[in-house]
Amino acid sequence: MGIHKLRRFVGTIAELVDHAPRESRLIDRGLDALRELVRDDDWLPDAYAAPSPERYQQYLLYADARQRFSVVSFVWGPGQQTPVHDHTVWGLIGVLRGAEYAQPYAHDAAGALHPLGREVLLQRGEVEAVSPTLGDIHRVRNAYDDRVSVSIHVYGANIGAVRRFTYPADASPKPFISGYSNDVLPNFWDLSKEPNAS
Numbered sequence: 001m002g003i004h005k006l007r008r009f010v011g012t013i014a015e016l017v018d019h020a021p022r023e024s025r026l027i028d029r030g031l032d033a034l035r036e037l038v039r040d041d042d043w044l045p046d047a048y049a050a051p052s053p054e055r056y057q058q059y060l061l062y063a064d065a066r067q068r069f070s071v072v073s074f075v076w077g078p079g080q081q082t083p084v085h086d087h088t089v090w091g092l093i094g095v096l097r098g099a100e101y102a103q104p105y106a107h108d109a110a111g112a113l114h115p116l117g118r119e120v121l122l123q124r125g126e127v128e129a130v131s132p133t134l135g136d137i138h139r140v141r142n143a144y145d146d147r148v149s150v151s152i153h154v155y156g157a158n159i160g161a162v163r164r165f166t167y168p169a170d171a172s173p174k175p176f177i178s179g180y181s182n183d184v185l186p187n188f189w190d191l192s193k194e195p196n197a198s
């Protein structure tokens with residue numbers, strides 16, 4: 001298993017968070033790093049790619065000690081989708097397995113929320129970004145009704161602890177904190193398990 005790829009990716013994102021002068025530069029370079037991570041599907045441990053029949057899963061893979069960023073795997077069972085929701089922080093999304101659709105939303109001049117354009121299809125290896133400056137509200141769904149899809153997300157906070165909102169069609173925005181589906185993190189710090197360990 002190539003868990004070292006996740007370790008290297010976390011190091012790259014930490015470096016960007018430390019030194020990128022602007023969010024736009026962080027997002028551009030972060031998308032490049034995420035594109036490289038999701039290019040190969042040989043590193044994600046099975047425990048963090050397990051679907052649930054009830055709802056999509058959000059597995060924490062890494063959280064920065066100062067909560068400046070987090071890395072999660074989203075596992076979409078057949079036909080599963082999120083409600084319309086926001087993030088309040090920058091985010092990077094890359095599809096590792098399968099495909100997903102994202103429908104962006106935006107507020108009009110009167111403050112009403114509407115779909116913005118058509119759904120965007122992200123296929124395996126493709127990436128995109130969200131942020132309050134780029135567009136932060138969307139609904140995401142598995143592109144398949146007969147198989148699992150997995151995407152890797154990076155957020156500019158400990159996303160499982162951020163107070164955010166869902167936007168029901170016939171009601172006021174509802175606050176939520178997403179939490180995580182797992183109780184333990186993958187151990188990618190144990191270098192003794194690397195092929196070149198002595």
